[in-house]
Amino acid sequence: MAKKIVTDIDVKGKKVLMRVDFNVPMKDGKITNDNRIVAALPTIKYVLENGGRVIAFSHLGRVKTEEDKAGKSLEPVAKKLADLLEQEVKFSTETRGAELEEAVANLKDGEIMMFENTRFEDVDGKKESKNDPGLGKYWASLGDVFVNDAFGTAHRSHASNVGIASNIDEVAAGFLMEKEIKFIGGVVEDPQKPLVAILGGAKVSDKIAVIESLIEKADKILVGGGMMFTFLKAKGLNIGSSLCEDDKLDLATELMEKAGDKLVLPVDTVAAKEFSNDTEFRTVSVEDIADDEMGLDVGSKTVELFAKELEGAKTVVWNGPMGVFEMSNFAEGTIGVCEAIAKLEDAITIIGGGDSATAAIQLGYADDFTHISTGGGASLQYLEGKELPGIATIDDK
Missing domain, CATH: 3.40.50.1260 (Phosphoglycerate kinase, N-terminal domain)
Structure with missing residues (x-):
């Protein structure tokens, strides 16, 4: 059965939740290989150029304890993405809560934001990796449609892919997933x-x-x-x-x-x-x-x-x-x-x-x-x- 892809949905004026795979290698806070970020650009650009509002998110490494969070923030990735897109990428240091919700609400057509490492939710009971129903439902509530462009996690049932997809009306593949x-x-x-x-x-x-x-x-x-x-x-x-x-x-x-x-x-x-x-x-x-x-x-x-x-x-x-x-x-x-x-x-x-x-x-x-x-x-x-x-x-x- 053929799957719906991002070009099959109307993104104009919509908050597009986009699961990307930005699990990139880093050393001393610097990205050593940006191939995965570059690979996601066509899907991101398509949504932005067609008047959508992109809310991008990813995991980065494994996070089990508060100590594991050190060096696992996606903020450097957001900065790299901004360089590659040649436009501002807003960044929320939260994975849920009022600050994240406000950032999403303030997005305008053609703008993009990222929020923090989805695995930060694993510190308290593996909510992301175990597909906590409440977390998937919450993230789904932030957007109008969901575009999954992260094949690297397609074999896992996580809150950031399956959890969101189960709680939102429209789900499509990005160009990378389509390939x-x-x-x-x-x-x-x-x-x-x-x-x-x-x-x-x-x-x-x-x-x-x-x-x-x-x-x-x-x-x-x-x-x-x-x-x-x-x-x-x-x-x-x-x-x-x-x-x-x-x-x-x-x-x-x-x-x-x-x-x-x-x-x-x-x-x-x-x-x-x-x-x-x-x-x-x-x-x-x-x-x-x-x-x-x-x-x-x-x-x-x-x-x-x-x-x-x-x-x-x-x-x-x-x-x-x-x-x-x-x-x-x-x-x-x-x-x-x-x-x-x-x-x-x-x-x-x-x-x-x-x-x-x-x-x-x-x-x-x-x-x-x-x-x-x-x-x-x-x-x-x-x-x-x-x-x-x-x-x-x-x-x-």
Whole structure:
């Protein structure tokens, strides 16, 4: 069912509650990466340019105690947003009460305000994170319509998404949320074929449900990262001291039997004796890992194999790095796979958030992908085929 988006509602003269994902990295009160703020600009600008009054809000980090509030205020974010919009962004230091209500009441058409970190409400009984009915109802009372543009929290039932949506007449997706529904949701519901999935990261357990879901839909599933060694050990290979989930060996065997030749494993690995960028390393066949070695990346022959498997793909979804890409000596596999996907000309290419998104952005390939998801956990659950509460509560068209 198609979801209502912000262009489907009349925002003129209305107080538009907008859940954004401004959970940005900060150091010493300064924002170190403003990608999430920039990503929300199209939706914010659309409402402002069409005469709406924006009341934007977000969480920032985890807040459980009064002490946790230090360094978690959204005020620096509001200032950054003002710079990017080139207009004033009013800021309320409250999450409820007379001061916040007055600030909302004083907003004029085309103006924007933000209020304080929604997680500040978690200090007294996790009211935000546990979707306290009273809090969702209160926040809903501040606006006329609700626009949810925070995919990163779409897999959670919080007061600031599901709580508000349940207590307001009109709920629409922002442009960022619309893209997530179109691309990640499209992989689940009706992908253009052939569909190739590339899965990496440390643990098989993090990706079990995704693999099971993709076995039904994908034409190929390419597995790299630390999780590959659980599969290799399940095949009877010696993996030395490589990362392995021994309690998942039977499951890995089941998945390989179920997937058949759809599931493609690495043929070589970059092995070292220590988990360090300064240690000696060598590229070996997955059949030749020594007892005192651990695999920390996929090798060049695997990159070639994966690039070959990608040829002719119409949809590619990538979630998880191929190795310990934070260490330069073990980043080549991730770089190689990233380049192979980026070079595909006639394919829809999607990164499912998390570390693979970070890798693509750091490597300068962000513009070469059709879509980079803004939510790691949310995109994984969406790929599993789960209904996300933050999306389910958006009105259907």
